[in-house]
Amino acid sequence: MSMANNDIFQDRLKEFFGNIWNHSEDEFQASFDERRKLNADELAVLENLTKLFQHEKTDSEIAKYLQTVLIKDAKLIEVLLQVSGLTRNKILQDVKASSGKLRKSLRLSSHLSLASHQPTWLVAGLYLVKKLKRVLNQPAALKPEYKIFEALNQATWPGYIRQERAKRSGHEAEYRIATLLSNCGIPFEPEEKADNPLCRDIIWNGVSFDIVIPNGTNPLICVKSTVHTANIGQYGESKDHLEIDEARRMIDSISEASRPTLVGFIDGVGFESNRAGLEGVLRKSDEFCQFKTIWKLVVIAAFRLKLTCYLMLPESAKVHHKTFLERYIPAIRLVGSFGDVQAIEAGEAMLTVS
Numbered sequence: 088m089s090m091a092n093n094d095i096f097q098d099r100l101k102e103f104f105g106n107i108w109n110h111s112e113d114e115f116q117a118s119f120d121e122r123r124k125l126n127a128d129e130l131a132v133l134e135n136l137t138k139l140f141q142h143e144k145t146d147s148e149i150a151k152y153l154q155t156v157l158i159k160d161a162k163l164i165e166v167l168l169q170v171s172g173l174t175r176n177k178i179l180q181d182v183k184a185s186s187g188k189l190r191k192s193l194r195l196s197s198h199l200s201l202a203s204h205q206p207t208w209l210v211a212g213l214y215l216v217k218k219l220k221r222v223l224n225q226p227a228a229l230k231p232e233y234k235i236f237e238a239l240n241q242a243t244w245p246g247y248i249r250q251e252r253a254k255r256s257g258h259e260a261e262y263r264i265a266t267l268l269s270n271c272g273i274p275f276e277p278e279e280k281a282d283n284p285l286c287r288d289i290i291w292n293g294v295s296f297d298i299v300i301p302n303g304t305n306p307l308i309c310v311k312s313t314v315h316t317a318n319i320g321q322y323g324e325s326k327d328h329l330e331i332d333e334a335r336r337m338i339d340s341i342s343e344a345s346r347p348t349l350v351g352f353i354d355g356v357g358f359e360s361n362r363a364g365l366e367g368v369l370r371k372s373d374e375f376c377q378f379k380t381i382w383k384l385v386v387i388a389a390f391r392l393k394l395t396c397y398l399m400l401p402e403s404a405k406v407h408h409k410t411f412l413e414r415y416i417p418a419i420r421l422v423g424s425f426g427d428v429q430a431i432e433a434g435e436a437m438l439t440v441s
Contacts, residue, residue: 122169125166128160128163129163129166132156132163132166132167133166133170133223135152136149136152136153136219136223137223137224139152140220140223140224141224141227146213146216146217146220147213149216150208150212150213150215150216151212153167153202153212153215153216154202154208154212157201157202157203158202158203161199161200161202161203162199164198164199164201164202164215165198167215167219168198168215170219170222170223170242171215171218171219171221171222171242171245172218172222172241172242172243172244172245172246173218173245175198176198178198178201178211178214178215179195179197179198180316180356180357181214182195182201182207182210182211182214183195183356183359184316184355184356185210185214186210189206189210190356192206193206193207193210194207195207221241222238222241222242223238225237225238254285255284255285256314256316258284258285259284259314260297260312260313260314260352260354260378261280261284261297261298261312262280262281262284263378263381264280264297264298264310264312264352264381264384265278265280265281265284265298266281267381267384267385267431267433268281268298268300268384268385268388269281270431271385271388271431271438271439271440272440273300273301273385273388273389273392273394273440274300274301274302275298275299275300275301275302276289276298276299276301276302276303277289277298280297280298289303290303291303291306291309292337292341293337294333294334294337295330296309296310296311296334297310297311297312297352298310298312299347300388300391300392301392306347307347307348307388307391307392308347308348308350308384308387308388308391309334309338309347309348309349309350310350310351310352310384311330311331311334311349311350311351311352311368311372312351312352312353313327313330313351313352313353313364313368314352314353314354314355314357315355315356315357315358315364316355316356316357326364327363327364327365327367327368328363328364328366328367328368329367331349331351331367331368331371331372332367332371334349334371335349335371335372348373348374348387348391349371349372349373349374350372350373350374350375350376350384350387351368351369351371351372351374351375351376352375352376352377352381352384353365353368353369353375353377354377354378374387374411377434378434379434379435380404380408380434380435381433381434382398382400382433382434382435382436382438383408383411385433385438385440386398386411386412386415386418386419387415388440389415389418389419389440390415390417390418393418394418394440394441395418395419395420395440395441396418396419396420396438396439396440397420397422397425397430397438397439397440397441398419398420398421398422398436398437398438399421399422399423399424399425399430399436399437399438400421400435400436401435404435404436405421425437425439
């Protein structure tokens with residue numbers, strides 16, 4: 088860069104920081120800082136809920152009351168979500184995740200329609216009651232003047248911790264993988280992941296991996312993990328796809344005899360709206376696993392390390408994963424129990440490795 092161009096850059100830099108937007112005093116931004124006061128209907132619903140909790144009504148009874156209220160005025164759910172520290176999207180994503188195979192029959196297009204569809208409300212109602220109970224049902228032993236502070240404490244906590252929660256949730260898969268491998272005595276790097284999942288990933292051949300087995304010098308398995316519990320947007324979709332594609336191309340450039348197995352750990356309802364990322368991982372990884380099927384990674388590791396995995400699976404899993412089990416049969420011993428041996432929980436399976 089020439090001296091003249093550098094002077095222009097420095098002048099622009101100075102101008103930028105001299106005129107940077109003070110969003111804290113912007114009129115538009117300030118309009119979001121204060122909520123309007125609760126109206127009479129909203130106050131009445133919150134008062135009734137508090138009394139129902141105090142009278143120890145069952146969650147189902149309270150959910151039925153809420154459904155009656157919300158069918159009359161669907162917008163009231165927004166106050167209930169706010170008081171619970173929830174967002175309009177989070178309840179939809181959490182209900183979707185908790186409903187399992189039933190979610191295809193539920194109506195989860197809008198928070199406003201949850202109470203109007205009985206099968207959906209059977210799941211969403213109990214979920215919402217549980218969240219409201221944490222805020223509105225303060226212990227009787229607590230001083231009356233302290234109850235409001237504890238209610239504020241519970242109501243504001245989800246928002247306060249949201250960023251930290253998102254960061255740590257994104258690394259939860261790495262932590263569970265690392266602790267499982269450690270408990271099984273299977274070597275991996277970075278070993279620190281078992282204690283600090285936020286530590287740096289390992290770089291091998293210029294590509295970043297969450298975990299490699301057994302080490303970064305001569306990896307036999309390379310793991311890329313991605314978990315999304317909500318819609319992540321177009322940037323996230325592209326990132327997931329590009330990262331697995333980069334790993335695939337690098338591994339394919341190695342002689343076949345030296346290639347590690349590329350395993351994608353991929354999970355979360357967020358992938359229902361991230362089809363590009365999901366398809367990329369499923370198409371370009373050699374194998375994949377989820378929280379429920381994390382045992383598959385141990386089986387693959389046992390196979391590559393020439394160990395034996397003693398595996399106890401539900402009968403339904405044996406049927407569903409028959410093809411996978413047949414691929415790694417030299418490393419697997421299916422068992423019905425472990426006797427006095429302390430087995431390790433791995434998703435839907437129990438196992439040991441030797």
